[in-house]
Amino acid sequence: MSNALSAIERFSRYPLGESQSVCCPVRDVLDRIGDKWSMLMIMALAMRPHRFGELHRAVHDISKRMLTQTLRDLERDGLITRHVFPTKPPGVEYRLAPLGQSLLEPMAGLIDWADRCYGDIHAARARFDSTHGDASRQASSTRLAGKISTGAHARR
């Protein structure tokens, strides 16, 4: 844990609030894997290469649009590679690039933590909500409510 602190200390030599120009590495990483889908993609690809359609089925609640975009971004950053087979109809295979592989370990640490602390977090949430009058619906807001009933946009 003390070496955890050292890593964090090392980082915080960068000013924490610096969204412009020389962005700190952490923000970069966060913006990359922090979004809704990137990490899921990487995890799927960690197991084996996938075709576009396979990925779509694996993460069934992503739209084709976001799938494409996420994959592009990951490719752009050198985390995954894209192989086109000029068959008919065409097939495209995505797989983890070395850089992406190197991300697996730190990611696994996080996943592990999530798995272990998942329960505690929900317990804390329940406690908080009951303590704080359950009006948390306004206070803590939108995000949470949104997350819960994520069937959302069942509009048209």
Next chain:
Amino acid sequence: MSNALSAIERFSRYPLGESQSVCCPVRDVLDRIGDKWSMLMIMALAMRPHRFGELHRAVHDISKRMLTQTLRDLERDGLITRHVFPTKPPGVEYRLAPLGQSLLEPMAGLIDWADRCYGDIHAARARFDSTHGDASRQASSTRLAGKISTGAHARR
């Protein structure tokens, strides 16, 4: 690395695309620390307790609104604690709860990775952009345009 895979495998017993009801732990974690500010908060608090205003100065480009909200969410999930000193004018101190402390290690792993691979990522980006005709500005659209000229938010 093989144990990294095992963690990921273990996770992927959960269906990867399951944004509703019984959300998988990973999504939960991502939604919590994946957002723009939470991780910064945690890092600041990892060093020492902070008052509200201190946090605001530490991460100068967050709005008071988002600061409050982020802190509330983190508190709700039991990652940080909030102590009110009924002085005049009032003071509020935030500090890492044990649960939050336990997050430091996995987070440090990620930060570490970010630090190491930061350069590779940017190299890959540059390569991709020059290869793909630099028309990536249209192609991959909105987000990338923002990312490319990482001076982005120099709106003011």
Next chain:
DNA sequence: CCGCATCCCCAAAGATACTG
């Protein structure tokens, strides 16, 4: 089958002003 483009909408976040 893969992926790009267009349209459109809503939730998330910034700005601003006000309270205890």
Next chain:
DNA sequence: CAGTATCTTTGGGGATGCGG
């Protein structure tokens, strides 16, 4: 100082349809 309330903006992302 530490928030809260409100108003406005914007851009992320879903739906859909076409092109290779």
